[in-house]
Amino acid sequence: MDKQKQIIEMFNQIAPTYDSANRILSLGIDIKWRKQACKKAFEYIEDLKIQTILDVACGTGDMILHWQKNAHKFGKSLGKIIGIDPSGGMLQIAQEKLKDQIQSHEIELFLGEAKNLDPIPSESIDILSIAYGLRNVVDIQAALREFQRVLKKGGVLVILEFTKKNKENFLDKITGFYTKKILPFVGGLVSHNYKAYRYLPNSIESFLSVEMLQEELNKIGVDTKFIKGYSANISTLLIGVKQ
Numbered sequence: 558m559d560k561q562k563q564i565i566e567m568f569n570q571i572a573p574t575y576d577s578a579n580r581i582l583s584l585g586i587d588i589k590w591r592k593q594a595c596k597k598a599f600e601y602i603e604d605l606k607i608q609t610i611l612d613v614a615c616g617t618g619d620m621i622l623h624w625q626k627n628a629h630k631f632g633k634s635l636g637k638i639i640g641i642d643p644s645g646g647m648l649q650i651a652q653e654k655l656k657d658q659i660q661s662h663e664i665e666l667f668l669g670e671a672k673n674l675d676p677i678p679s680e681s682i683d684i685l686s687i688a689y690g691l692r693n694v695v696d697i698q699a700a701l702r703e704f705q706r707v708l709k710k711g712g713v714l715v716i717l718e719f720t721k722k723n724k725e726n727f728l729d730k731i732t733g734f735y736t737k738k739i740l741p742f743v744g745g746l747v748s749h750n751y752k753a754y755r756y757l758p759n760s761i762e763s764f765l766s767v768e769m770l771q772e773e774l775n776k777i778g779v780d781t782k783f784i785k786g787y788s789a790n791i792s793t794l795l796i797g798v799k800q
């Protein structure tokens with residue numbers, strides 16, 4: 558099995574326990590990270606009405622729910638939210654969680670990878686988010702080209718991610734101990750899949766630094782407007798706007 562298929566299969570395996578492991582492992586801090594991402598993204602959209610948000614690597618649908626909740630909070634009205642993920646297991650959980658909104662056509666879900674957003678027409682998306690998903694995409698350049706294709710001119714790209722640190726300071730060492738030692742152990746306990754939760758710190762190590770990511774966005778014509786590390790730089794928020 559190639560690397561990308563193995564990663565997707567791993568998410569299929571942990572899908573049933575993914576939400577409960579997440580709540581325990583993040584101690585609820587991810588709610589703040591996601592809310593900030595929505596708030597900041599809305600600041601770059603002048604119109605009060607946002608037609609379409611696309612959440613790539615939507616998993617069990619958490620970010621989709623945050624978009625819905627925060628749109629009202631920050632005075633925006635929302636047309637449709639589309640979620641895409643290649644893991645059937647993760648999507649199945651999302652489908653159960655979001656069944657009312659799917660029925661009322663507020664939300665649509667598709668099975669698919671970031672590098673091939675075929676169901677999405679070019680220049681049709683106002684905001685494209687990918688939350689803790691880009692690290693799992695093997696062909697990042699192809700995915701970014703797709704993001705560029707589907708975003709409207711002036712559309713907003715929102716990346717939430719655990720990025721690789723170029724130089725580790727003291728705080729990074731402490732957070733590194735948490736992600737390398739505690740998280741694989743607790744995640745393994747909850748999911749009974751220690752391998753999957755050992756993958757997380759390894760995937761951060763082999764991912765891009767925030768500077769490298771910014772460079773990749775530059776290449777595809779997306780201007781980075783905002784970068785901030787949250788909670789001792791554990792989570793990075795990057796917001797770009799398509800030129």
Ligand SMILES: C[S@@+](CC[C@H](N)C(=O)[O-])C[C@H]1O[C@@H](n2cnc3c(N)ncnc32)[C@H](O)[C@@H]1O
Pocket residue numbers: 561564565568613614615616617618619620641642643644647669670671672687688689690693694695
């Ligand atoms: C850590 S989960 C994040 C899920 C969700 N975005 C969240 O914030 O909870 C990573 C997700 O990336 C998805 N994924 C893995 N490979 C992918 C790819 N090539 N393209 C898009 N999504 C991918 C997985 O199936 C999984 O649902």
